[in-house]
Amino acid sequence: MSQAAQRRNKLRSQLKKQGLDSILVTDVRNVSYLSGFSGDSSYLFITAKNTIIISDFRYLQEIADECSDIDSVIRSSTDSMIKVSAKLIRKSGVSNVALEGDSLPLAIAEAIHTKMPKVDFVTTSSIVEKLREIKSRSEVALIRKAVYAAQRAFGVITSSLTKDQTxxxxxxxxxxxIRQFxxxxxxxxxxxxVGSQAALPHATPGNQTIADADFVLIDWGADYDCYLSDITRTMVTGKVTAKYRKVYNTVLQAQQRAIKRIKPGAIMSKIDAAARGHIANAGYGKYFGHSLGHGIGTYIHESPRLAENQHIPLQRGMVVTVEPGIYLPGWGGVRIEDDVLVTRNGHEVLTNLPKKLEECILEV
Structure with a gap:
């Protein structure tokens, strides 16, 4: 049985527990996760016994090569996805259909329902995403490759950095x-x-140059075969001031405290609190306003979340970021981020770029 087939069976178990006969999977990454299909513009209809991919002429070969263990319905260029999906659902005879409420536009959901008023459509949230929280060995292997490409790229960038680069x-x-690797x-x-721009957690790169300040925050990641990495380093490119040293070491210590607590069964909110409390005790509590971390996989922000309101345990196979930061308006910010796998007895930090302050000083 293929990995995708095993995932579909797990999904069927979840549907059965919720009294649902079927699900129309419309999120492109969820379609891929449950079928192995690498294309887009396609839906997946899953019942207790059957799986059918709804696609079009462009993907005939991909369907044959990547998901030959499921049936397919190829719509014509004159038929809409709504029309074909409705026809397939009607033919299946199911009494209810789960819809992916987090990704399916309301207009499309209503249009499908209008064609079949006697079928009960149930809006669900994160039903597939919950399955995706636990990564298989093959998924972890792809994330490792995404980490490798990102780190090698960063090494080239930092070793060739010049003051006039924007x-x-x-x-x-x-x-x-990243493409080279x-x-x-x-x-x-x-x-x-660069500098004061780093006070914006999601700053947009502009025309500021490395010479414009003494440090630069870089947050990046690589896509390797649709699996992603997410890393942040804040690098010194000029003088290390006493203020910078205090802020940087506070963030680093906060991250280390949080990572140390990662293991199966650890409560996510308590991991967040370990970092957040340290930053607050150093006097910077109000300058750390985002959650500590998030899951990564085929999307850059997936569940689970390491956050104050997540009173649920980590599980083996989850991959999360740990990214505390301090952001001081008008001065700048420091964030340090690593990708961490929850293992059988603890954790493994997948990223291994240097992050001690002395290791993050560049000669430019």
Whole structure:
């Protein structure tokens, strides 16, 4: 049985527990996760006994090569996904259908329902995403490759950094280097923020140059075969001030405290509290306003979340980021982020770029 088939059976068990006959999977990454299909613009209809991919002529070969163990319905260029999906659901005879409420536009859901008023459509949340929280060995292997591409690219960028380089140039160069090391590209638009721009957690790279300040925050990741990495380092490119040293070491210590607590059964909110409490005790509590971390996989932000309101345990196989930060308006910010796998007895930090302050000083 293929890995995708095993995942579909787990999903069927979840549907049965909730009294659901079937599900129309419309999120492109969930379709891929449950079928092995690498294309897009396709749906997956799963019942207790059957799985059918709804696609079009462009993907005939991919369907044959990647998901030959499921049935397919190929719509014509004149038939809409709504029309074909409704016809398939009607033919199946199911009494209810789960819909992916987190990704399916309301207009499409209503249009499908209008064609079949006697079928009960149930809006669900994260029913597939919950399955995706636990990564298989093959998924972890792909995330490792995404980490490798991202770290090698970063090494090239930092070793060749010059004072006249702009934030935009660094961001563009990161993507080029990631492709050089086997990645499909970046896992998101890189954040490159010099000096005071680093006070913006999701700053957009601009025309500021490395020479404009004494440090630069870089948040980037690689896409390797649709699995993603997410890393942040804040690098000194000029003088290390006493203020910078205090802020940087506070963030580093907060991250270390949190990572140390990661293991199966650890409560996510308590891991967040370990980092958040340390930053607060140093006097910077109000300058750390986002959650501590999030899951990664085929999306850059997946469940679970390491956050104050997540009173649930970590499980073996989860991969999460740990990324505390301090952001001081008008001065700048420091964030340090690593990707961490929850293992049988603890954790493994998948990323291994240096992060002690003395190791993050560049000669430019």
């Amino acid at each position: 934030e935009k140039e660094i961001a563009f160069n990161l993507e080029h280097q 086997g990645g499909r590209g970046t896992s998101f638009d890189p954040i490159v923020a």
